[in-house]
Amino acid sequence: xxxxxxxxxxxxxxxxxxxxxxxxxxxxxxxxxxxxxxxxxxxxxxxxxxxxxxxxxxxxxxxxxxxxxxxxxxxxxxxxxxxxxxxxxxxxxxxxxxxxxxxxxxxxxxxxxxxxxxxx
Amino acid sequence: xxxxxxxxxxxxxxxxxxxxxxxxxxxxxxxxxxxxxxxxxxxxxxxxxxxxxxxxxxxxxxxxxxxxxxxxxxxxxxxxxxxxxxxxxxxxxxxxxxxxxxxxxxxxxxxxxxxxxxxxxxxxxxxxxxxxxxxxxxxxxxxxxxxxxxxxxxxxxxxxxxxxxxxxxxxxxxxxxxxxxxxxxxxxxxxxxxxxxxxxxxxxxxxxxxxxxxxxxxxxxxxxxxxxxxxxxxxxxxxxxxxxxxxxxxxxxxxxxxxxxxxxxxxxxxxxxxxxxxxxxxxxxxxxxxxxxxxxxxxxxxxxxxxxxxxxxxxxxxxxxxxxxxxxxxxxxxxxxxxxxxxxxxxxxxxxxxx
Numbered sequence: 001x002x003x004x005x006x007x008x009x010x011x012x013x014x015x016x017x018x019x020x021x022x023x024x025x026x027x028x029x030x031x032x033x034x035x036x037x038x039x040x041x042x043x044x045x046x047x048x049x050x051x052x053x054x055x056x057x058x059x060x061x062x063x064x065x066x067x068x069x070x071x072x073x074x075x076x077x078x079x080x081x082x083x084x085x086x087x088x089x090x091x092x093x094x095x096x097x098x099x100x101x102x103x104x105x106x107x108x109x110x111x112x113x114x115x116x117x118x119x120x
Numbered sequence: 121x122x123x124x125x126x127x128x129x130x131x132x133x134x135x136x137x138x139x140x141x142x143x144x145x146x147x148x149x150x151x152x153x154x155x156x157x158x159x160x161x162x163x164x165x166x167x168x169x170x171x172x173x174x175x176x177x178x179x180x181x182x183x184x185x186x187x188x189x190x191x192x193x194x195x196x197x198x199x200x201x202x203x204x205x206x207x208x209x210x211x212x213x214x215x216x217x218x219x220x221x222x223x224x225x226x227x228x229x230x231x232x233x234x235x236x237x238x239x240x241x242x243x244x245x246x247x248x249x250x251x252x253x254x255x256x257x258x259x260x261x262x263x264x265x266x267x268x269x270x271x272x273x274x275x276x277x278x279x280x281x282x283x284x285x286x287x288x289x290x291x292x293x294x295x296x297x298x299x300x301x302x303x304x305x306x307x308x309x310x311x312x313x314x315x316x317x318x319x320x321x322x323x324x325x326x327x328x329x330x331x332x333x334x335x336x337x338x339x340x341x342x343x344x345x346x347x348x349x350x351x352x353x354x355x356x357x358x359x360x361x362x363x364x365x366x367x368x369x370x371x372x373x374x375x376x377x378x379x380x381x382x383x384x385x386x387x388x389x390x391x392x393x394x395x396x397x398x399x400x401x402x403x404x405x406x407x408x409x410x411x412x413x414x415x416x417x418x419x420x421x422x423x424x425x426x427x428x429x430x431x432x433x434x435x436x437x438x439x440x441x442x443x444x445x446x447x448x449x450x451x452x453x454x455x456x457x458x459x460x461x462x463x464x465x466x467x468x469x470x471x472x473x474x475x
Contacts, residue, residue: 011186027160031167043164044179048186051153055187066159073156 003040013088014038015049016058016081023076025064026050050075058084126232131161133281134173137208141180144192153183175212207294239279243271245300248307332370332377341368341379343400344428350435352428355388356400365398382407386423401426 007014018024018032029050030043053059058081065071077085135157142150165171173179184191218224247267254263277283278293333340343366345356358366368385369377376384377397384405388396403423 025160026156027163027167030160030164042182043160044182045186047157047160048153048183048188051183051187054152063156069162070158071156072159 016085025072137176138180242300243275245303246271333368346433348436350433367397369397
């Protein structure tokens, strides 16, 4: 299974997480993701994601001019972005637990899995 | 330094190409999507070794899909667009394969760093072509200066990836490059012939310092001497500062010296073997005395004496006049007393012997 395929679904929350505490510009975010161990993501994907999150109101931007080169566009998280991040974090946790259990079942938790199945 | 400039240029060109790929989205959207792209790419390039920019079309497509924007509307790509993207793809493939070897990479880097030379050459070649088409010479002039200046600015801006508002400008630039390459041999030939002419002219000038004797650039064919009393003197032997005979002869193989009109001068008969080219005044013969078949003097020709320009000239002063200050002054001796007769050596047709 390609990690890049998996990443597509979670790139939004990953990007939001990188600038939760600290504003960042495009390549800055790429660098933070790579530092966190996510190497497979293309920089254009990250820039596109930033742009989409901005369009949906999760991020705001400001431009910082540079004396010795092209200007930088910084992104910072908005209130709405934080809400999105919290929601998606919760979603991810549930999903990850479920997947972990599915792939590597432990006898103690089998009941829990069944519970989810029954709710559906 | 060069590498930095070159990288900046590459990044700018790449960003420009990405924007062109996104052009169907509208200017605002493109700006939103690619604002700060140059800064990001430059930093990324500085961060990782062996950084390559890749294909702008793929990059734009990734950017587009990540941003949740529709795929490019590719219903009707224009001919120039498809040619351009096709050739760009082939070119990138070629460059990629060359760059994969160490030698290829260093050659490419070298070529990339002298790219501005081509920008200038391209402008000069364009100006050369225009001057030829306009029927003007390739010389220093306002017209050529203006053409060169204009094309130079355009060429360099194009080289830097600027002044390319439309995609088809790239096609124009490619055509301009092809044209410049085609014009190059003609310009070189023209340049070579110009240099050759110039050298020939130089050589000619050097050689044209006249043989024999000259004064102010004009040939001296005969000399007339007057003694201190102002009377003409015949049979004067002259030598220069090195003690060499002051010969007026220009061609050592010819027994006579052409002096204009019908006149030929011959050396003094009172010397051995016609060596008297420094004995003045030289005597004159007419053209009829020259055997045209051999260019030699006909046998038994007796040269005529030439007419002195002045019968007499002002005599020298007996002794310098000493003034009270002690500075000796002499009155001018150069002004002749008598009326000069015109053209001493060529006229009159039948020379009268001097007294």
